[in-house]
Amino acid sequence: MTKDPDPLDPNPEPANDLGETAYMVQQARAGDREAMNDLINRYKKPLERFMHARLSPAAHRVHDTQDGTQDVLIAAYSAVMSGRFQYRGLGSFWFYLRTSARNYIIKKNQRAGEKKMLELSEESGLAPAAAGEPPIASMIELEQMLQYERALETVPEDQRNAFLLFHEVGMSHANIAEECGFPSADAARMCIARVRAKVAIEMGRDDSKDARNKNSR
Amino acid sequence: MSNDEKLAEVAEALAEGRDINLDQMESTGELTAKQVRALRALHVMHQIQVGEIALPGEAPVVGVMTTRFEEIRELAAREAFRTHICKDRLRERDVVVRRIDKSAFPSRGAMVRYVRDLQRLKQIDHPALARILEVEDCAGDVAGHVVRIVMERPSDVTIGDRIRAGKMFTSRQTARAARELGAALAHLESRGFAHHGISMNAIFYNSDAERFVAADYADPPPTKLLQPSAVCNLGNCIFTMLAGRPPGGADERAVSANAAVPPGVFRLIDRARGIEAPVIADCIQWDAEMAKLAAAGDSRAWFGGSTGILHAFSAPFHAIGKWMHR
Numbered sequence: 001m002t003k004d005p006d007p008l009d010p011n012p013e014p015a016n017d018l019g020e021t022a023y024m025v026q027q028a029r030a031g032d033r034e035a036m037n038d039l040i041n042r043y044k045k046p047l048e049r050f051m052h053a054r055l056s057p058a059a060h061r062v063h064d065t066q067d068g069t070q071d072v073l074i075a076a077y078s079a080v081m082s083g084r085f086q087y088r089g090l091g092s093f094w095f096y097l098r099t100s101a102r103n104y105i106i107k108k109n110q111r112a113g114e115k116k117m118l119e120l121s122e123e124s125g126l127a128p129a130a131a132g133e134p135p136i137a138s139m140i141e142l143e144q145m146l147q148y149e150r151a152l153e154t155v156p157e158d159q160r161n162a163f164l165l166f167h168e169v170g171m172s173h174a175n176i177a178e179e180c181g182f183p184s185a186d187a188a189r190m191c192i193a194r195v196r197a198k199v200a201i202e203m204g205r206d207d208s209k210d211a212r213n214k215n216s217r
Numbered sequence: 218m219s220n221d222e223k224l225a226e227v228a229e230a231l232a233e234g235r236d237i238n239l240d241q242m243e244s245t246g247e248l249t250a251k252q253v254r255a256l257r258a259l260h261v262m263h264q265i266q267v268g269e270i271a272l273p274g275e276a277p278v279v280g281v282m283t284t285r286f287e288e289i290r291e292l293a294a295r296e297a298f299r300t301h302i303c304k305d306r307l308r309e310r311d312v313v314v315r316r317i318d319k320s321a322f323p324s325r326g327a328m329v330r331y332v333r334d335l336q337r338l339k340q341i342d343h344p345a346l347a348r349i350l351e352v353e354d355c356a357g358d359v360a361g362h363v364v365r366i367v368m369e370r371p372s373d374v375t376i377g378d379r380i381r382a383g384k385m386f387t388s389r390q391t392a393r394a395a396r397e398l399g400a401a402l403a404h405l406e407s408r409g410f411a412h413h414g415i416s417m418n419a420i421f422y423n424s425d426a427e428r429f430v431a432a433d434y435a436d437p438p439p440t441k442l443l444q445p446s447a448v449c450n451l452g453n454c455i456f457t458m459l460a461g462r463p464p465g466g467a468d469e470r471a472v473s474a475n476a477a478v479p480p481g482v483f484r485l486i487d488r489a490r491g492i493e494a495p496v497i498a499d500c501i502q503w504d505a506e507m508a509k510l511a512a513a514g515d516s517r518a519w520f521g522g523s524t525g526i527l528h529a530f531s532a533p534f535h536a537i538g539k540w541m542h543r
Binding site for chain 2: 041050141172174201205
């Protein structure tokens, strides 16, 4: 596990940066609980934000974000320990977490929708028209969220994961370079810039034009 | 340039924190409405995810520097630099974070060279220097702060905290601070760096004032700084530790002399009339070897045996030296 340097230790060990997910996964699997805790702590906050933004208010009532984060992390823990999660480098752990979180959110949002309908059928006169959209919808159209996810699917896995570490985890270029084996922070930055451009192009593609092109073929 | 290339260029510019008028690009037809919405969505998603903006129902983002660092208190602030004690939310630890604005650099090349120097500084390991834990070139930071240095936070209190609380340091503690920090400056010097920002607020000490650790160093460009300014600043700190006030404030002659000194030139210090001779005697007697060297006028003892630094020995230190064995 990583240890914060003792400030008063005259010969402190070199501090570890973030580029050690693979090592921590390996340690966790070998039974080092603190390595697992450390690993989870690193991704807990971005995961919480990711889920809070996407869970609908109805789902929030059923399970709050922290419960959801906990559920996803527990599932990740068991996946790491059982070997179901295979570390494939380049931010694959974050990708695994966000995929689990998306599945969880879809399930919870669906269940909350069903529950609401049931309640409405019984006491429809009393139930207010709940705002059913997740918090992120106040800033971004949900359609754009879907376009974003679709755009990510068009990017090669290793590049996509590097981009997500920057875009969703907030990791610096230098740390991504270490984590993902880029020769320098600039190399990581260039890769991320290329992916960003590709995602922006995909998201900004005119669907009607695409449809026309398809029809003309 | 094709439309896609234009879109890629604008996406990159936004990520670097540059001001882009997307409405204008849409109205002039450079980008389509959908493309503009896509760019905005990407940018907002990033800001939400890294905690730069709070969503409804989420705790408001307080004192966010960029992604991870919650400001606890300010240590230093100048035009292009800001240093804070911060809580690193990602790694759950307290650190010293220095943000350097792009305006500190005359060119992009200068910034690149500076970051390269910082990577070298990261290797420096000295007990009286806070370790540099991370160096980040945050070109994508929307706040426009392009370089962030994360240092260890050696303890809870700085010399400045104690002085502001109306307390001073004993001569023994001061002598120890002078020796340890002087050795740290010499260590930096031997590797081609100077500590430009040494100040009361950047020197931490442990509970019994037996260990002193300097943080908040590495101003750009670290390799081209004048070492005398570092020594001068250390001299001022040491004076303050003993006197309980910064030099120059009490002596009328020094005040008028300092008023005439143009900015950037070392200022004179007063003769610390408030400090009693026995304190000075204690300070010298505490370390027999240092006393011998001080009496002989050789100030090397303050600097852990370094000689290079002596050529640049500054006026405040000379003044302190004279004052100590007058």
